[in-house]
Amino acid sequence: MDFFAPVLDGFGTVMDPTNLLYCLVGVVIGMLVGVLPGLGPAATIAILLPLTYGIEPVTAIIMLAGIFYGAQYGGTITSVLLRLPGEASSVVTVFDGYVMAKQGRAGTALGIAAIGSFAGATVSIIGLTFLAPLVASFALDFGPPEYAALALLGILLVATISGASKIKAIIAAAVGLLLATVGRDIFTGAERFTFGNLSMADGIDFAPLAMGLFGIGEILYNLEDRHRAVSAPIKVKRVWPSGKDIKQAAPAMGRGSLLGFFLGILPGGGATISSLVSYAVEKKVAKDPSRFGKGAIEGVAGPETANNAAATSSFIPLLTLGIPANGTMAIIFGALLIQGITPGPQLIGNDPELFWGVVNSMYIGNILLLLMAIPLVGVFIRILRIRAAILAPITVLITMLGAYTIRNSIFDVFLVVVFGALGYVMKKFGFEPGPLVLAFVLGSLLESNLRRSLLVLEGDLGGFFTRPISASLLIVFVIVALWPMLKSFIDKRKTNTLAVQVETEKEKV
Amino acid sequence: MQKHKDKQDTPETDEIIATEALTPEELAEIWESDAPAKAGPVAHLASSLVLVAFSLAGVIMSVNLDLGTPQTPKAGMWPFIVSIIIGVMAVVQLIVGRGGGRDGERFTKYSWFALIGFATLILLVILMPVIGFEVPSLLLCFVWMRWLGAETWRSATLYSTLVVVIFYLIFIVGLGTSIPHVI
Amino acid sequence: MSIIVGYVPTPVGKAALDAAIAESKLRNEELLIVNSSREGALVDKNTASSDDWKEVEAVVSAAGIDSQIIESTYRDDLTEEFLRIATERKVSLIVIGLRQRTQVGKFIMGSHAQRILLQADRPVLAVKANAH
Numbered sequence: 091m092d093f094f095a096p097v098l099d100g101f102g103t104v105m106d107p108t109n110l111l112y113c114l115v116g117v118v119i120g121m122l123v124g125v126l127p128g129l130g131p132a133a134t135i136a137i138l139l140p141l142t143y144g145i146e147p148v149t150a151i152i153m154l155a156g157i158f159y160g161a162q163y164g165g166t167i168t169s170v171l172l173r174l175p176g177e178a179s180s181v182v183t184v185f186d187g188y189v190m191a192k193q194g195r196a197g198t199a200l201g202i203a204a205i206g207s208f209a210g211a212t213v214s215i216i217g218l219t220f221l222a223p224l225v226a227s228f229a230l231d232f233g234p235p236e237y238a239a240l241a242l243l244g245i246l247l248v249a250t251i252s253g254a255s256k257i258k259a260i261i262a263a264a265v266g267l268l269l270a271t272v273g274r275d276i277f278t279g280a281e282r283f284t285f286g287n288l289s290m291a292d293g294i295d296f297a298p299l300a301m302g303l304f305g306i307g308e309i310l311y312n313l314e315d316r317h318r319a320v321s322a323p324i325k326v327k328r329v330w331p332s333g334k335d336i337k338q339a340a341p342a343m344g345r346g347s348l349l350g351f352f353l354g355i356l357p358g359g360g361a362t363i364s365s366l367v368s369y370a371v372e373k374k375v376a377k378d379p380s381r382f383g384k385g386a387i388e389g390v391a392g393p394e395t396a397n398n399a400a401a402t403s404s405f406i407p408l409l410t411l412g413i414p415a416n417g418t419m420a421i422i423f424g425a426l427l428i429q430g431i432t433p434g435p436q437l438i439g440n441d442p443e444l445f446w447g448v449v450n451s452m453y454i455g456n457i458l459l460l461l462m463a464i465p466l467v468g469v470f471i472r473i474l475r476i477r478a479a480i481l482a483p484i485t486v487l488i489t490m491l492g493a494y495t496i497r498n499s500i501f502d503v504f505l506v507v508v509f510g511a512l513g514y515v516m517k518k519f520g521f522e523p524g525p526l527v528l529a530f531v532l533g534s535l536l537e538s539n540l541r542r543s544l545l546v547l548e549g550d551l552g553g554f555f556t557r558p559i560s561a562s563l564l565i566v567f568v569i570v571a572l573w574p575m576l577k578s579f580i581d582k583r584k585t586n587t588l589a590v591q592v593e594t595e596k597e598k599v
Numbered sequence: 600m601q602k603h604k605d606k607q608d609t610p611e612t613d614e615i616i617a618t619e620a621l622t623p624e625e626l627a628e629i630w631e632s633d634a635p636a637k638a639g640p641v642a643h644l645a646s647s648l649v650l651v652a653f654s655l656a657g658v659i660m661s662v663n664l665d666l667g668t669p670q671t672p673k674a675g676m677w678p679f680i681v682s683i684i685i686g687v688m689a690v691v692q693l694i695v696g697r698g699g700g701r702d703g704e705r706f707t708k709y710s711w712f713a714l715i716g717f718a719t720l721i722l723l724v725i726l727m728p729v730i731g732f733e734v735p736s737l738l739l740c741f742v743w744m745r746w747l748g749a750e751t752w753r754s755a756t757l758y759s760t761l762v763v764v765i766f767y768l769i770f771i772v773g774l775g776t777s778i779p780h781v782i
Numbered sequence: 783m784s785i786i787v788g789y790v791p792t793p794v795g796k797a798a799l800d801a802a803i804a805e806s807k808l809r810n811e812e813l814l815i816v817n818s819s820r821e822g823a824l825v826d827k828n829t830a831s832s833d834d835w836k837e838v839e840a841v842v843s844a845a846g847i848d849s850q851i852i853e854s855t856y857r858d859d860l861t862e863e864f865l866r867i868a869t870e871r872k873v874s875l876i877v878i879g880l881r882q883r884t885q886v887g888k889f890i891m892g893s894h895a896q897r898i899l900l901q902a903d904r905p906v907l908a909v910k911a912n913a914h
Binding site for chain 1: 626635638642646649653657658660664665668669670671672673674675676677678681682684687688689691692695696702703704706707709712713716717720721722724727728732736739740743744747748749750758759762766770774776777778
Binding site: 119168172174320321322323324471475476477478479 | 791819820821822823824826827829830831832834855907
């Protein structure tokens with residue numbers, strides 16, 4: 091029972107009426123903003139970051155978890171109703187979800203997505219409850235070299251797995267690392283890249299960076315992209331899925347949860363990959379695969395369960411190792427740092443109330459999501475009718491004024507605008523902001539651990555390879571780094587030999 | 600009856616295709632064809648060169664910060680390493696992606712909108728501490744709605760006023776934040 | 783020559799369509815059915831859904847006339863977009879639906895129908911919802 095005592099205490103924390111209220115507010119606001127065109131979960135959390143200032147840490151995190159789930163579900167809503175995936179992880183939901191909506195079963199699709207999300211999160215949270223302390227205790231022995239290696243690996247994995255161009259992602263990550271060095275050096279006290287600006291002496295704050303890159307950058311980008319197809323009003327009957335629907339979808343949910351849980355622990359795009367894999371698995375397992383794409387309920391249930399399970403299990407590396415697995419987790423990491431909480435192996439031991447509060451708030455967040463999803467569909471449809479021309483200045487003002495309220499600093503607002511421009515330009519030139527933000531968050535951790543290790547190892551880089559954990563992490567790093575080159579080399583040889591074969595065949599004839 | 604679909608190129612008259620339930624493959628095709636034009640080799644070259652310059656600047660400033668030695672790294676060491684990585688990757692990018700422009704997007708005439716939007720944001724930052732947030736916000740809303748969003752004069756005036764009033768009520772009256780305001 | 787009708791999935795729009803079909807039969811001319819949606823919002827109540835189009839097709843084919851459906855989007859001005867199509871297709875008659883509105887309502891909301899009536903350079907037939 092010793093093990094479960096803190097878990098139950100955590101539930102006590104979450105069940106506190108204040109926390110419950112904030113969680114509810116978070117879910118609803120998250121859904122509302124998540125439904126807005128062009129604003130995915132990362133942008134939503136970034137824009138709403140100022141909301142969590144000035145609240146108690148536990149409450150703030152609970153609210154963030156609510157926003158996170160709400161924003162994720164917002165993407166599902168537009169996928170089902172308008173065939174517009176709010177983010178990569180709900181793309182596959184479009185295939186069957188939209189068809190179901192066309193058949194007048196939008197309520198069923200949305201309901202099953204909410205139930206699936208809940209199921210997926212439940213499995214992941216149970217897994218997290220058992221796995222997290224284990225990982226954390228394992229990581230307690232980590233020294234500076236291990237942390238440096240782990241941070242390097244995390245950045246590299248996110249850079250290589252997500253996005254189109256790996257080289258560009260690595261460049262973006264490196265720029266993020268450089269931005270993290272701005273300010274006073276913690277070892278020598280030297281001022282770096284501040285250009286004599288007093289506001290820069292303490293370094294660049296995370297909130298303006300994230301709000302600018304994800305929030306304003308996205309809004310500026312959307313300004314020139316208004317030519318979306320317009321849909322006729324959607325009639326949604328507020329029906330919950332029937333018992334038969336749930337029975338039909340249950341096996342898909344089961345598979346989706348397990349799949350999502352394991353894929354989610356791996357760094358880099360866990361939710362997206364797991365939804366894709368789940369769709370493929372469901373299609374393969376189904377007795378009649380031709381139903382898919384024509385409104386098969388499993389095609390909604392599986393991927394939606396999987397992406398939420400993955401989103402939840404990606405909290406494991408964040409909370410136990412302090413390594414965010416993707417861009418969205420990087421924002422949550424940043425938000426935790428703002429609250430004075432450093433996620434890492436010590437968190438679970440030093441602050442069990444907080445740790446389990448966070449874990450359980452995910453659970454409550456999902457229950458609230460389940461309760462709010464169907465009744466609020468009418469509100470969402472009404473929001474979709476508001477023209478972007480009206481919405482854009484509203485979201486911009488929320489971001490700008492919100493940024494000001496954080497520290498009452500106009501310089502922060504200025505930074506938001508500058509990073510907004512950077513985000514826009516990056517998007518135009520094919521660079522993703524995700525790796526940059528992630529690297530920025532891990533930057534100081536990486537640098538200080540690297541320098542500490544160099545001090546400990548007396549400048550001998552070979553020392554990294556004499557310690558088993560750091561050595562294996564670095565070997566994985568090298569493999570991941572070299573894999574794309576290796577693969578293209580193999581591909582080339584394959585096509586070469588193929589070409590040669592074709593040539594010889596021709597000669598024979 | 601013959602159902603006819605017009606396709607015209609001017610953006611104002613971009614006539615849309617009646618959308619029916621489609622297979623995932625068809626859907627992917629539609630998304631592909633809807634996607635904006637790729638950035639192309641010039642943008643590719645330009646972005647790589649800017650990054651190289653950025654990296655050189657980083658290297659020079661890091662050296663000025665004092666690198667130290669591997670045994671006792673000083674303030675400049677880490678930024679130096681990272682700057683080098685940026686430079687090397689930019690050069691790799693320049694070479695590997697020569698044919699280039701598989702990602703990114705071309706600037707269109709609507710890209711001016713983003714620039715105008717950026718200008719109004721800068722204006723808000725400059726004016727807010729001087730004359731409070733109300734007037735600059737009203738201006739921003741109006742510009743975004745009337746010119747960037749093609750609302751009518753009437754609705755732009757109405758909605759921008761409404762938005763500023765509501766923001767005033769929320770941020771100043773309701774939350775009591777210290778955002779500079781005149782009233 | 784052809785006839786153009788502005789179609790919206792409302793009683794007024796259906797009245798306009800009916801009148802346009804009658805006129806098209808009478809003159810033995812092709813009917814252009816235009817539904818234009820405003821850009822910016824993801825959902826617009828004036829946009830015809832696929833069900834609406836099915837209904838339109840049924841009505842039109844029952845009447846046995848030639849027709850074309852034109853779906854378009856406009857950025858800021860429906861009147862301009864509508865008249866542009868009318869001019870481009872060199873139509874002989876424009877059919878629009880009129881809502882009954884007070885002068886005050888028209889002042890605040892504006893009226894596309896009124897502007898089409900005033901700005902069109904060809905005959906316009908304006909139809910009210912309760913005409914039949």
